Every structure is written in C-alpha cells, then in structure tokens.
Amino acid sequence: MKDIVEYTDYRKFIQDYYDERKRSSAFTWREFARDAGFTSPVYLKYVCEGKKNLSIGVAGSVANAMGLAGFESTYFVLMVSYAHAKSDVAKRAAFEERCALARAHKVRVLGSEEFDYFKSWKNPVIRELAVQMPGAKPLEIAHACKPKISAAEVSETLDFLVKAKLLKKGKNGVYHQTEKSVSMVSVDAVPVAARDMQRQMGELAVKALDLPLSERDMSGLTLGLTRNAYERIRKEIADFRRRIVAIATEDDETEQVYRMNLQLFPLSERLEKKKDLKNKGVERDEK
Structure with a gap:
C-alpha cells in the first residue's frame, strides 16, 4: 500500500487499506466497521463506493481503526476535511x-509543487523570463x-521554481527550464x-485592452449552440x-512573454428544445 501522502482521496485510501488487509486475512467490512465504531456493517463499504460520506467528526475513529497515529492520523482527517470543503477558498485552505x-514532517504531498505553481501568474512569467535573460x-x-x-517577489519566485524543479540554476548563475511546458497532475486540488x-490572467487581460492594437489581439464570438456543437468546439479548441x-x-x-486565454462559457441557462432553430445567430466582436 502506498504512503498516505500519495493519496488525495480518503475513499481510495480506505479501500486500499481494506483490500490489503483482505488479501492477507479474513478481514471483513463488518469487522472494519465495528473497529471504527459504526453499527452498520457496510457503512465503510458504502463510503468507499461513494454512497455515504465520512464526517469529519468520525474521521479520527476511522484513522484509529486503520492503525494510523500521529502525523498520518492528522493527515487522514485533513483529507476528509478537504472533501467536505465547498468553495475554492475552503478547498485551498484545506x-x-x-x-x-x-x-513539517519532511515529506512531499502529491501535486503540492504544481498547486503552488498555479497559484500565481508570476510563476509562469518569471519561468520564461529567467531563461531568456x-x-x-x-x-x-x-x-x-x-x-x-x-x-523581492522575483527572488522568492525563482527560489520556488528551483525548489520545485521547474527551473535549474547552472554554476554560472544562468537558469534553464527542466521541461518545455508545465501540465497539471491528476490531483483534484491543482485545478x-x-x-x-x-482569474488573475483574466484580470490582466482586461487591463491589456488599453494596449495599442499592434501589441495585442482580442476577439470574441457569442454563439447559439447545441450540446453536440459545444463538444465539437471544445475538441477544436484542444487541438x-x-x-x-x-x-x-x-x-x-x-523575445517577449505572452498570455493567451481560450474561453468558452455559457451566457444563458439551458433552453428547452425548439423545433425551429433556423433563426439561430452568431454575434462577432473583434477589437
């Protein structure tokens, strides 16, 4: 079984714990639930299947039932807290x-560097500038x-980028990118x-409207779409x-660092299907 810090989903951690115990003994969901203090013998099974949620209040008891202590027990409870967070602010804090x-215990959380990288527009910009200067x-x-x-902000960002292995500093003090591009890992906290x-780049885009037309290119379309057309456009954007x-x-x-935003989002609620869609229009804006 993997170390707990390699997990982001408490349900997956519980399931893997159960599977490992089951492989080496006659361990049952009933026994597991009893050890954790549940009266229902299948409660934890339902939790792993997504049919039930584990409350923060009982997370500690489940951690004890799995033999977690100290740092690992606290980490498990924090995983449950993250799952209960509703807003981006709450999720980020958890x-x-x-x-x-x-x-604090000198271990790395999966996706932590990527999480920190995507928190600020300064990281990708300085990652490009440092190499070209x-x-x-x-x-x-x-x-x-x-x-x-x-x-000071540049120095702090450079230190982070080197520590996260997104930049490498040579003996001559020159920075090199370790990879051509940075992608999000499959950790739900990173998005x-x-x-x-x-949001930050969107705010910078608004400010960029004041730049001369020769220095920026902005255009937009307001479209009436079916779901099928929407999915096809998404694929076109990805390609x-x-x-x-x-x-x-x-x-x-x-020669210069640019930001390119690609945005496709709804400006209305979904409408009931109409038999006649002949009058569907397209409004274009380019400035």
Whole structure:
C-alpha cells in the first residue's frame, strides 16, 4: 500500500487499506466497521463506493481503526476535511494545511509543487523570463514584467521554481527550464489553484485592452449552440491549443512573454428544445 501522502482521496485510501488487509486475512467490512465504531456493517463499504460520506467528526475513529497515529492520523482527517470543503477558498485552505503538515514532517504531498505553481501568474512569467535573460538580476527581471513587481517577489519566485524543479540554476548563475511546458497532475486540488491563476490572467487581460492594437489581439464570438456543437468546439479548441504549443516551442529563444486565454462559457441557462432553430445567430466582436 502506498504512503498516505500519495493519496488525495480518503475513499481510495480506505479501500486500499481494506483490500490489503483482505488479501492477507479474513478481514471483513463488518469487522472494519465495528473497529471504527459504526453499527452498520457496510457503512465503510458504502463510503468507499461513494454512497455515504465520512464526517469529519468520525474521521479520527476511522484513522484509529486503520492503525494510523500521529502525523498520518492528522493527515487522514485533513483529507476528509478537504472533501467536505465547498468553495475554492475552503478547498485551498484545506490542501495548504495538508501540505504544511507534510512539510513539517519532511515529506512531499502529491501535486503540492504544481498547486503552488498555479497559484500565481508570476510563476509562469518569471519561468520564461529567467531563461531568456541570462545573468539578469531580480530587479531587471522585475522591470521586464507586466505589471511591474518587486525584486523581492522575483527572488522568492525563482527560489520556488528551483525548489520545485521547474527551473535549474547552472554554476554560472544562468537558469534553464527542466521541461518545455508545465501540465497539471491528476490531483483534484491543482485545478483549484489553476482557477486562481485563470482569474488573475483574466484580470490582466482586461487591463491589456488599453494596449495599442499592434501589441495585442482580442476577439470574441457569442454563439447559439447545441450540446453536440459545444463538444465539437471544445475538441477544436484542444487541438488548436496543442498546435499553438508546438509553434511556441519551435524556437529556443524568446523575445517577449505572452498570455493567451481560450474561453468558452455559457451566457444563458439551458433552453428547452425548439423545433425551429433556423433563426439561430452568431454575434462577432473583434477589437
């Protein structure tokens, strides 16, 4: 069975614990439930199947039944707390608490570096600038950013990027990217942080409207779509995004760092089906 810090889903952890015990003994769900203090012999089975939820109040008892103690018991309870969080703010706080606990015990949480990376627009921007400005001081990199940030922020970001192995600093002080691009791992907390970055980039896009037309390209379409058309457009966007990445990585040099937002979102509730869709229109805006 994997270490607990390799799990993000408490249900999966419970299921793996049960499966491991079952392989080596006559362990049953009834016995497991009894050890955890449940009267229903199948309650934990239903929890693993997603039919029931484990409350934060009983999470400690389940941890004890699995033989968890100290750091691992607290970590398990935090996994349950994360599952109960409703908003992005609450989820982010629960995940960060889990990461802080792990760091205090010198272990790494799956997805923690990626989570931190997607929390701020400064990370991807400085990751690009540092490589293309060899030998530059933090203040020089700070002055190259839009919007402007401080040299201290650049230094802090560079330290994080090196620690997260997203940048490598050579003996001559020159930075190199360890990978051409950064992708989200399959950890549900990482998209929570990614939404933060998307909000930040959206705010920067609004400010970029004041730039001369020669320095930015923005356009939009307001569409009436069926669900089938929506899915087809999503695929087109995904294919287009891959082609853009391929073009951007053809050259090793960079002259300027850009952000490209691709957004497709609803502006109405779903309408009842109509027999006549002949008047469906498209409104285009380009400025």
